Amino acid sequence: MRSRFTKQQKFDMVMECRSSGLSDYMWCKQHDIQTSTFYSWVKQLKRDGANVPDRTYAEAYHVDTKPDIVKLEIVDELPMEPAPVIPSITSTQCALEITIGKASIKVFNDANPKLLSQVMSCLGGRL
Known part of the structure; x- marks a missing residue:
């Protein structure tokens, strides 16, 4: 060519x-x-x-010779709003439910962690 x-x-x-x-x-x-x-x-x-x-x-360095100019608008600081409060789950409400086939395990907030760990290891999982 x-x-x-x-x-x-x-x-x-x-x-x-x-x-x-x-x-x-x-x-x-x-x-x-x-x-x-x-x-x-x-x-x-x-x-x-x-x-x-x-x-x-x-x-x-592959730098443009003309810098980019960006106009910024300065605004007064807005008052901080409190974060929304997430209601805690009461002990009568189920926090977690695991369903495998026909079996269902409901876990509540006040569940004993050691018992939950034993149940999970019986199911073949780890906690």
Whole structure:
């Protein structure tokens, strides 16, 4: 496949990029050139003995030259509202019900943890 650009055109574009003040990434983005293509041009040109300036350290980061500006609206602090109170479950209400087939186990808040652990291990589980 024939190259889209001549060696001289590639050299001119690389020099334009390096003297633009933009990062290689931003310059390539603005000129619709893949960065991988651009860097292969640089490698080719250096291999052929062309004096291509190195990119600066800051250009290694793909940072836009224009910062994003966001307008913030400052509002007065709103009064804190108390968190909703979740009613506790009374001992007459079932806290947990496990049903396996026709068997049903109801666990209440005041259940003995040791007894619950023994029941669960009998069922093949752990607590």
